[in-house]
Amino acid sequence: xxxxxxxxxxxxxxxxxxxxxxxxxxxxxxxxxxxxxxxxxxxxxxxxxxxxxxxxxxxxxxxxxxxxxxxxxxxxxxxxxxxxxxxxxxxxxxxxxxxxxxxxxxxxxxxxxxxxxxxxxxxx
Amino acid sequence: xxxxxxxxxxxxxxxxxxxxxxxxxxxxxxxxxxxxxxxxxxxxxxxxxxxxxxxxxxxxxxxxxxxxxxxxxxxxxxxxxxxxxxxxxxxxxxxxxxxxxxxxxxxxxxxxxxxxxxxxxxxxxxxxxxxxxxxxxxxxxxxxxxxxxxxxxxxxxxxxxxxxxxxxxxxxxxxxxxxxxxxxxxxxxxxxxxxxxxxxxxxxxxxxxxxxxxxxxxxx
Numbered sequence: 001x002x003x004x005x006x007x008x009x010x011x012x013x014x015x016x017x018x019x020x021x022x023x024x025x026x027x028x029x030x031x032x033x034x035x036x037x038x039x040x041x042x043x044x045x046x047x048x049x050x051x052x053x054x055x056x057x058x059x060x061x062x063x064x065x066x067x068x069x070x071x072x073x074x075x076x077x078x079x080x081x082x083x084x085x086x087x088x089x090x091x092x093x094x095x096x097x098x099x100x101x102x103x104x105x106x107x108x109x110x111x112x113x114x115x116x117x118x119x120x121x122x123x124x
Numbered sequence: 125x126x127x128x129x130x131x132x133x134x135x136x137x138x139x140x141x142x143x144x145x146x147x148x149x150x151x152x153x154x155x156x157x158x159x160x161x162x163x164x165x166x167x168x169x170x171x172x173x174x175x176x177x178x179x180x181x182x183x184x185x186x187x188x189x190x191x192x193x194x195x196x197x198x199x200x201x202x203x204x205x206x207x208x209x210x211x212x213x214x215x216x217x218x219x220x221x222x223x224x225x226x227x228x229x230x231x232x233x234x235x236x237x238x239x240x241x242x243x244x245x246x247x248x249x250x251x252x253x254x255x256x257x258x259x260x261x262x263x264x265x266x267x268x269x270x271x272x273x274x275x276x277x278x279x280x281x282x283x284x285x286x287x288x289x290x291x292x293x294x295x296x297x298x299x300x301x302x303x304x305x306x307x308x309x310x311x312x313x314x315x316x317x318x319x320x321x322x323x324x325x326x327x328x329x330x331x332x333x334x335x336x337x338x339x340x341x342x343x344x
Contacts, residue, residue: 049342051275055258059333067326069253070317076257083275090344 037118042107050086054079139177146179147171190244192251192282199286200303215304217243220311240315250314254285254321258332263341272341273332288321289314296320 012018058075065071099105105113147153152164160168182194193213201209220243228239240246259280260271276284289310297306313319 046343049340050344052339055273055275055339056336058257059336062329062333067329069257079257079275 034121035119037114038111039107039114044106051079051082054082140175143175143177144171146176146183148179148183148185150185192248193244195282196247196286200290212303212307216307216311217247219304219308220246223308223312246315247311250311251282251285251289253317254288254314254325255281256284256325256328257281259284259328260332260335263338265341270338270341271331271335272338273335274342285321288324292321292324 054075058072058079061072061075062068069076097105097109157165182198183189183191197206197209197213200212221241224239224241224243224246228236228241231239240249256276258273259276261274262269263272264270289307293303293306293310297303310319310321314321
């Protein structure tokens with residue numbers, strides 16, 4: 001074997017240069033320092049349960065009428081309307097691409113954007 | 125990621141997103157040009173230019189086809205035997221019609237109008253009566269799982285109704301009773317808001333009512 005070539009930090013260490021002041025970087029990166037195309041999942045603020053009043057009204061009606069659906073048709077219709085409205089609101093909220101009051105986007109939206117513009121790792 | 129290095133893809137194929145769904149409703153095409161509204165005219169013009177997907181074999185434009193009945197037949201099908209499932213469905217509808225006609229002819233004059241003879245109407249109404257209104261979903265909070273009452277989507281309701289009907293007919297019948305007869309019995313009972321499936325629905329509603337305190341655990 002010819003004279004083995006050691007990395008620069010080995011020769012520096014052997015020569016005793018680091019005993020005085022200079023130290024090598026503590027982190028030796030194993031992977032190349034490249035930004036990933038996704039962010040970590042952030043726990044979003046949990047929303048509240050919707051349509052609870054309608055549901056309780058419907059359940060009270062059920063208890064009175066022995067779970068008969070035809071007797072409680074009006075309450076059931078109101079519950080369905082409330083549910084449809086809440087669903088639509090939720091969809092609209094998710095659809096718009098605006099920043100939240102703190103200036104953030106949800107992690108899923110950020111990932112979608114990053115997927116459209118990925119990091120270039122090689123040139124052709 | 126799809127790797128398109130082959131000429132013909134082997135795994136699965138997907139239509140280009142620009143392909144439109146086929147329109148099976150014949151009445152839309154039989155309307156004269158002037159009667160169409162603005163948006164319908166635009167849609168037809170778009171369809172003349174854009175490519176259209178092939179219609180699946182289950183969808184048909186005949187008056188006898190019903191999407192709900194086809195869905196139910198598919199759920200009844202075992203091992204891909206669509207012929208058997210379809211014949212069972214036809215026999216069920218025939219059995220319903222026969223039973224209702226028998227009742228009709230035996231009933232006195234004033235009650236004859238209240239008896240429903242159309243098996244399709246009976247099927248749809250029975251399914252609607254079997255659909256649960258709220259369901260329970262397991263939510264884990266603080267290490268414990270709770271059954272939380274939750275509003276269900278339409279597809280889920282229809283699926284649950286059909287599933288309950290089919291499992292009920294498969295399990296709780298006598299050895300010699302055939303499926304069409306049992307199914308017609310269950311459908312007629314569900315049409316009159318009685319029977320084991322309606323009871324199951326009521327049990328689900330009662331459990332939801334008992335757990336209504338946990339309704340706040342939902343976050344949607």
